[in-house]
Amino acid sequence: MQTNLADFIKDTPQGREAEAILRKCVHCGFCTATCPTYQLLGDELDSPRGRIYLMKQVLEGAPATAKTQLHLDRCLTCRSCETTCPSGVQYGRLLDIGRSIVDEQVGRGPAASTMRKALRAVIPHASRFAPLLKLGQLARPLLFGALKRKMPATARATPWPASSHSRKMLVLEGCAQPSLSPNTNAATARVLDRLGITLIRAAQAGCCGAVSYHLNAQDEGLDYMRRNIDAWWPHIEAGAEAVVMTASGCGAMVAEYGHLLAHDAAYADKAARVSALMKDISQVIAAEKDKVRALLHSSLITHRSSLITRSSRPPA
Numbered sequence: 001m002q003t004n005l006a007d008f009i010k011d012t013p014q015g016r017e018a019e020a021i022l023r024k025c026v027h028c029g030f031c032t033a034t035c036p037t038y039q040l041l042g043d044e045l046d047s048p049r050g051r052i053y054l055m056k057q058v059l060e061g062a063p064a065t066a067k068t069q070l071h072l073d074r075c076l077t078c079r080s081c082e083t084t085c086p087s088g089v090q091y092g093r094l095l096d097i098g099r100s101i102v103d104e105q106v107g108r109g110p111a112a113s114t115m116r117k118a119l120r121a122v123i124p125h126a127s128r129f130a131p132l133l134k135l136g137q138l139a140r141p142l143l144f145g146a147l148k149r150k151m152p153a154t155a156r157a158t159p160w161p162a163s164s165h166s167r168k169m170l171v172l173e174g175c176a177q178p179s180l181s182p183n184t185n186a187a188t189a190r191v192l193d194r195l196g197i198t199l200i201r202a203a204q205a206g207c208c209g210a211v212s213y214h215l216n217a218q219d220e221g222l223d224y225m226r227r228n229i230d231a232w233w234p235h236i237e238a239g240a241e242a243v244v245m246t247a248s249g250c251g252a253m254v255a256e257y258g259h260l261l262a263h264d265a266a267y268a269d270k271a272a273r274v275s276a277l278m279k280d281i282s283q284v285i286a287a288e289k290d291k292v293r294a295l296l297h298s299s300l301i302t303h304r305s306s307l308i309t310r311s312s313r314p315p316a
């Protein structure tokens with residue numbers, strides 16, 4: 001795609017990055033096939049290609065409008081479109097740049113600003129999110145309609161294995177997940193324990209930074225990233241093999257740490273190392289497939305033997 005970026009942005013690091021991304025896009029529209037908002041709304045401006053076009057216009061000097069902001073806001077930042085783009089367009093990076101410029105130009109009303117501040121003040125902080133969620137869950141029987149449907153039922157945590165193996169991996173605890181789905185990481189720890197891997201929770205780590213970063217508070221998001229790196233680093237130096245993700249959105253963010261902190265001399269190398277160590281749990285399991293097969297095989301044999309024993313007992 002040909003570009004002609006406006007003076008206000010073209011010689012900035014953001015402008016150069018946006019231009020390089022825009023130039024890769026060939027308008028083919030393959031990405032629309034995997035975009036949930038386009039599938040749901042059927043509007044080209046709610047597709048990745050349409051949003052890229054809107055951002056290009058703004059970066060080339062056309063004034064952003066509330067409509068531009070609305071179509072960018074509707075993007076879920078799921079980055080599903082990147083998986084089907086044959087040209088390797090880094091849509092997620094472009095969106096971060098586009099959103100910050102559109103927000104600067106269009107601004108936000110008091111209600112939207114308060115809502116966004118409230119989200120940033122609560123969600124990334126497990127100690128604030130957990131009691132508020134609990135309160136909502138206690139009030140669930142009194143709620144009705146959509147509010148009741150959106151309030152998740154209470155989930156109880158299952159045990160975390162106590163064993164210690166020489167192979168170790170870190171897990172991102174995250175911010176909302178421990179309250180909403182406390183079993184996810186515990187179940188992951190039990191599966192990895194069976195594979196001879198200890199899963200470590202680093203006490204000081206928390207939100208991956210995506211909530212703030214995608215709500216256009218980039219500096220705040222970068223601080224969460226630095227805090228996680230500081231919490232993980234002693235374990236990485238001690239030999240942790242991977243930083244395991246059980247929430248794909250967080251994984252996508254951690255994969256970007258190296259890129260986003262590349263200009264921070266104190267963290268650039270560590271961030272790149274953390275991104276290289278980031279593994280989705282499905283990747284970890286796939287890499288251990290021989291052990292998984294052997295475990296499944298032995299538990300099938302045990303199960304079959306117990307069935308045979310039971311069926312060969314004389315009736316009481």
Ligand code: SF4
Pocket residue numbers: 034035036037038046047048051074075076077078079080081082091
């Ligand atoms: S990030 Fe997700 S919602 Fe946004 S354009 Fe890409 S596929 Fe669509």
Ligand code: SF4
Pocket residue numbers: 024025026027028029030031032048049052084085086087088089091
């Ligand atoms: S698939 Fe990639 S190259 Fe094609 S329109 Fe979408 S972003 Fe552009």
